[in-house]
Amino acid sequence: MGYKVCSESTYKALLNEYSNYVDMNLNIDIRRGRPATEQLNLSGAMLKVKSSDFIAKGTNADIRNYGLPKGLPEARQLFADLLGYSVDNVMIGGNSSLNLMYDIVANSMLRGVLGGDRWLDSAKIKFLCPAPGYDRHFKICQDLGIEMITVKMNADGPDMDTIEELVSTDPDIKGMWCVPQYSNPTGITFSDEVVTRMANLKPCCNNFRIFWDNSYCIHHLYPNDQDHVMDIVAACKEAGNPHMVYTFMSTSKVTFAGSGVAVVAASPENIDFLAKQFDTETIGFDKINQKMHVDFLKDPENILKHMERHAKIMRPKFNVVLKALKSGIRSAKVASWSNPKGGYFISVDVMPGCAAKVVDMAAKAGVFFTNAGSTFPYGKDPLDSNIRIAPTAVSVKDLALAMKVFCVCANIAAYEKCAK
Numbered sequence: 001m002g003y004k005v006c007s008e009s010t011y012k013a014l015l016n017e018y019s020n021y022v023d024m025n026l027n028i029d030i031r032r033g034r035p036a037t038e039q040l041n042l043s044g045a046m047l048k049v050k051s052s053d054f055i056a057k058g059t060n061a062d063i064r065n066y067g068l069p070k071g072l073p074e075a076r077q078l079f080a081d082l083l084g085y086s087v088d089n090v091m092i093g094g095n096s097s098l099n100l101m102y103d104i105v106a107n108s109m110l111r112g113v114l115g116g117d118r119w120l121d122s123a124k125i126k127f128l129c130p131a132p133g134y135d136r137h138f139k140i141c142q143d144l145g146i147e148m149i150t151v152k153m154n155a156d157g158p159d160m161d162t163i164e165e166l167v168s169t170d171p172d173i174k175g176m177w178c179v180p181q182y183s184n185p186t187g188i189t190f191s192d193e194v195v196t197r198m199a200n201l202k203p204c205c206n207n208f209r210i211f212w213d214n215s216y217c218i219h220h221l222y223p224n225d226q227d228h229v230m231d232i233v234a235a236c237k238e239a240g241n242p243h244m245v246y247t248f249m250s251t252s253k254v255t256f257a258g259s260g261v262a263v264v265a266a267s268p269e270n271i272d273f274l275a276k277q278f279d280t281e282t283i284g285f286d287k288i289n290q291k292m293h294v295d296f297l298k299d300p301e302n303i304l305k306h307m308e309r310h311a312k313i314m315r316p317k318f319n320v321v322l323k324a325l326k327s328g329i330r331s332a333k334v335a336s337w338s339n340p341k342g343g344y345f346i347s348v349d350v351m352p353g354c355a356a357k358v359v360d361m362a363a364k365a366g367v368f369f370t371n372a373g374s375t376f377p378y379g380k381d382p383l384d385s386n387i388r389i390a391p392t393a394v395s396v397k398d399l400a401l402a403m404k405v406f407c408v409c410a411n412i413a414a415y416e417k418c419a420k
């Protein structure tokens, strides 16, 4: 006899509960990792910073004018200090790290990388995509015609055996996406072993690059239980691959999402090279915003304190989701989920073959989750199992209701799958 999620009478009660939710006309959106208004308010004072000193530190440059293509020196210093680099390793971009990533991918295709050919001169361009991963990374590849190769994501990072093999044998593989700390969506952090193996890759082409999107590097949920991923820039240097990696972060989830500042850190030679490439597309990023950030954020210690205030707002929301899953999911076969120490997401694997149905049923009840499949290249989850939950943007009350709907849908979908 096949597995049964619950008795038939319980299933009927679940259907009844679901139809009550449908009748409630809910509208709860937990699709994207957006900070809540309360979190944005934490940085409200930044907009009131009035600086009479418009001359960039150590220069004659007026920040209100063109110039300083690598960013405001004091902003470079602040983020270098935060990330443990020297100023030469750091360039400040505009309002979005995703924008920097897209531009660097596109520029690498069209104009090449430091010491390497332009990607378009290759017969094909391929990227390694550890999955589940960040849907917008995959969208960059898809929109630019880059073939994506899915790599299994383990609890300590992507499957390095596969990556080593592919990178050393396929010269069309030009890049790889990584979210190394509190990964989007699984919440895992790459182990030192994974980082070391990654830094020691032996690509068989001269233009392979790792896109190390460290978006959640300071986004811890708990003060005394934190992950810290190893420094890949230093590891690459030690491995004799100093230019193989670009790392990224931004203040989108520190100050204002979409109006923060974005940072790229890499070898000093890469930073010089990138600044030259960017010089064609901009005469300099927004230094006034950089200045406001420096004045508001002040120093690494202050930034970390600020992040603790974010965590205080976020923790109850993560707890609501975890509690709801624990009490609402009927068995380990119906769903398993991550218990992240940081980042913005909880990743749920529902019974294989059920994710699209769960997301669809929840949407019919007015609760919106990220599309099933979106955490995989081409939007296709081979198991139709992974669903990303982004708990931050809505209230605790709405989140609790949304999760009740989610659990009911997951239980129903699993029951019906087993009944087939």
Ligand SMILES: Cc1ncc(COP(=O)(O)O)c(C=O)c1O
Residues within 6 Å of the ligand: 033, 095, 096, 097, 098, 099, 134, 179, 184, 213, 215, 249, 250, 251, 252, 257, 258, 262
């Ligand atoms: C892994 C990751 N990278 C980048 C971004 C977007 O960053 P930004 O706002 O700096 O473009 C997000 C937003 O959710 C993200 O999860």
